[in-house]
Amino acid sequence: MSKILIQAKNLQKKYKMSKTNIITALNGVDIEVQEGDFSAIVGPSGCGKSTLLHILGLLDKVDEGEYFLDGIDTKKIKDKTAHEIRAKKIGFIFQGFNLIPTLTSLENVMQAGKYGGMSLKQRKDRAIELLEMMGLKERMNHQPNELSGGQQQRVAIARALVNHPAIILADEPTGELDSKTSMEIIDLLKKLNTQENQTFLMVTHNLEVAQACKKIISLKDGKNG
Amino acid sequence: MFRRKLRTLLTVTGITVGIFAFTVMGSMALRFNKMIAGGKSYITGQITIMPKGSSYMGGSGSFLPLDTLDKIAKVEGVEAVAGGVSLLVDEPDPDNPIGSGFGQPATIEGMDLNSAYKNRNWQTIAMKSGRMLEKGDASDNIVVGYTIASDKKIKVGDKMKIRGRDFNVIGIADQTLTGPDMYVFMPLESARELLIESTPFLKSLKQSSEEAAKISDAALAKLPKAMRDQLIQAKAFKVEDLNQMAAASWKDGYDSEQVATRIKDRFKDQVLVLSPQKLGEQIDKASAIFNAIILGSAVIALVVGGFSIINTMLMSISERTKEIGIKKAIGASNRSVAWDYTLEAGFIGIVGGIIGAAVGGLAIVIINSKTRASGAEIFLIKSWFFGVVIAFSFVLGILAGLIPALRASKMKVVDAIREL
Numbered sequence: 001m002s003k004i005l006i007q008a009k010n011l012q013k014k015y016k017m018s019k020t021n022i023i024t025a026l027n028g029v030d031i032e033v034q035e036g037d038f039s040a041i042v043g044p045s046g047c048g049k050s051t052l053l054h055i056l057g058l059l060d061k062v063d064e065g066e067y068f069l070d071g072i073d074t075k076k077i078k079d080k081t082a083h084e085i086r087a088k089k090i091g092f093i094f095q096g097f098n099l100i101p102t103l104t105s106l107e108n109v110m111q112a113g114k115y116g117g118m119s120l121k122q123r124k125d126r127a128i129e130l131l132e133m134m135g136l137k138e139r140m141n142h143q144p145n146e147l148s149g150g151q152q153q154r155v156a157i158a159r160a161l162v163n164h165p166a167i168i169l170a171d172e173p174t175g176e177l178d179s180k181t182s183m184e185i186i187d188l189l190k191k192l193n194t195q196e197n198q199t200f201l202m203v204t205h206n207l208e209v210a211q212a213c214k215k216i217i218s219l220k221d222g223k224n225g
Numbered sequence: 226m227f228r229r230k231l232r233t234l235l236t237v238t239g240i241t242v243g244i245f246a247f248t249v250m251g252s253m254a255l256r257f258n259k260m261i262a263g264g265k266s267y268i269t270g271q272i273t274i275m276p277k278g279s280s281y282m283g284g285s286g287s288f289l290p291l292d293t294l295d296k297i298a299k300v301e302g303v304e305a306v307a308g309g310v311s312l313l314v315d316e317p318d319p320d321n322p323i324g325s326g327f328g329q330p331a332t333i334e335g336m337d338l339n340s341a342y343k344n345r346n347w348q349t350i351a352m353k354s355g356r357m358l359e360k361g362d363a364s365d366n367i368v369v370g371y372t373i374a375s376d377k378k379i380k381v382g383d384k385m386k387i388r389g390r391d392f393n394v395i396g397i398a399d400q401t402l403t404g405p406d407m408y409v410f411m412p413l414e415s416a417r418e419l420l421i422e423s424t425p426f427l428k429s430l431k432q433s434s435e436e437a438a439k440i441s442d443a444a445l446a447k448l449p450k451a452m453r454d455q456l457i458q459a460k461a462f463k464v465e466d467l468n469q470m471a472a473a474s475w476k477d478g479y480d481s482e483q484v485a486t487r488i489k490d491r492f493k494d495q496v497l498v499l500s501p502q503k504l505g506e507q508i509d510k511a512s513a514i515f516n517a518i519i520l521g522s523a524v525i526a527l528v529v530g531g532f533s534i535i536n537t538m539l540m541s542i543s544e545r546t547k548e549i550g551i552k553k554a555i556g557a558s559n560r561s562v563a564w565d566y567t568l569e570a571g572f573i574g575i576v577g578g579i580i581g582a583a584v585g586g587l588a589i590v591i592i593n594s595k596t597r598a599s600g601a602e603i604f605l606i607k608s609w610f611f612g613v614v615i616a617f618s619f620v621l622g623i624l625a626g627l628i629p630a631l632r633a634s635k636m637k638v639v640d641a642i643r644e645l
Contacts, residue, residue: 054639054642057554059553059554059638059639059642060638060639080558080559083553083556083557083558083559084556084558086553086554086555086556087555087556087557088556091555092554092555094551094554098547098551099551100548100551100552101548111552111555112555112556115552115555115556115557115558115561116556159555160555163556
């Protein structure tokens with residue numbers, strides 16, 4: 001049996017907007033992700049998909065429930081060390097690509113390597129290797145505004161892969177791409193999944209994308225639906 | 226920082242203005258402090274004696290007769306007394322009697338070469354070339370101060386015309402960055418002659434004295450009383466009595482203050498005595514004012530520059546919430562985020578500092594070259610001071626950047642991410 005990377009039970013999260021207005025984002029969600037999974041979290045807007053992804057990515061904290069990431073009880077992770085786990089164990093891919101606009105493709109990818117504790121040479125070699133793998137050999141010294149949406153997302157994927165993360169969390173990775181490019185990106189992620197055994201967990205609206213995944217986790221009103 | 230070029234430029238300009246002011250005011254204060262320090266060292270190395278009826282800042286018609294100086298020299302503890310005369314090298318321009326220009330005008334210092342007097346702190350003035358005046362030097366030998374010599378391109382062996390009279394330059398003093406740079410040293414006798422020439426009252430007194438000297442005592446006795454008294458008075462005039470001020474040195478083992486008090490007590494009807502200690506205190510007060518100028522300009526730079534950096538960085542950080550979110554999401558620690566923005570602020574600070582110091586330095590060089598012709602330079606250029614100014618601007622940037630940087634580092638990732 002494959003190793004369990006994410007095991008979370010009864011996750012609850014409330015947001016206090018004002019004294020009387022409290023929004024329940026997660027209301028007892030259970031989730032399990034195994035090594036080599038290629039899963040999608042689906043559900044209507046406001047069902048708590050993004051909140052779940054943020055909590056799983058240690059960007060936010062849960063109010064109730066337990067969450068083990070690669071065997072680590074996340075309750076015991078201090079704020080000061082959370083960034084190290086984010087850098088080394090988790091890769092992020094965002095909807096809006098979110099590259100740093102003043103840095104070139106190469107520098108964007110290398111920056112994540114820096115946070116992961118790589119030496120300058122290590123991260124440069126790794127970034128070049130990944131960008132070549134993404135078919136961006138000719139675009140390494142271009143800034144994000146000189147790249148197409150698909151190219152930008154591929155830089156973002158390379159950035160997520162730099163530190164050999166246990167899992168890559170993707171929030172609507174194809175949300176801003178046309179359908180043809182979307183499928184190219186999904187094919188690329190799938191290839192990484194099958195060839196490199198890279199684990200993916202993505203949030204998506206796109207049915208076509210969801211259907212391409214091996215496993216679908218459905219949410220509704222903050223619960224498993 | 227580079228995305229909002231105009232804003233960064235304006236912030237850098239703010240720092241530049243502050244640092245410019247700091248550089249210029251600071252260099253001016255350095256100059257004055259140096260001058261004051263030189264003056265202090267000189268003035269505290271001697272007991273200064275002036276005729277009663279004059280003040281330290283300006284002369285009067287009063288003089289110290291030789292007889293009085295001889296008596297002062299015999300006071301217990303006094304080693305030697307030297308009379309002195311000082312007057313401007315150039316006669317005042319009748320159309321502009323106040324004169325123009327900054328700093329000290331070129332001044333003739335008449336030196337009593339026969340006196341054993343030596344200033345305790347200024348034993349000698351280092352010479353750039355030639356030698357200092359010595360006992361027995363010809364009356365038309367002079368030594369020229371550094372600034373005068375370099376402005377007028379005077380060399381040892383040249384002739385220099387002062388108030389219509391030719392003098393031989395036997396030495397050029399080395400730069401002291403204080404009073405002596407604007408001095409022409411000459412034997413006391415020659416300085417007295419120039420003083421008489423330029424003072425109508427003294428000139429006529431000298432003439433009548435010479436006339437009176439021709440009249441024998443026997444002939445004098447035959448004259449009416451009124452005329453006789455006048456001639457006796459005129460006869461009594463001696464050029465050697467023309468001492469505008471005098472300096473006394475004290476013997477080893479004696480306390481300068483006690484010696485000064487002793488002179489004051491005995492000659493209080495004739496002279497004013499300035500003790501080294503009291504003058505030193507006065508000078509320290511003046512120098513405190515200049516130090517306040519340096520400090521004040523640094524504070525202005527701090528306020529102007531600091532607030533503009535804080536403002537710019539806060540704006541920049543709120544615009545870059547998203548970027549901070551991304552960095553943290555991909556693993557940046559709070560410390561590395563804070564460090565990035567602090568360094569950025571430090572960079573803005575140091576760029577502004579370098580430009581400000583460069584523009585300030587340029588202004589100083591230009592103003593110095595203009596004022597050199599009409600007096601002394603008003604700025605002192607010191608490379609260490611420029612180093613301090615630039616380091617200050619960097620530290621200022623870092624300090625101003627700390628608040629925004631800490632704010633950025635404390636930003637919750639999820640709040641930053643929501644802006645995505």
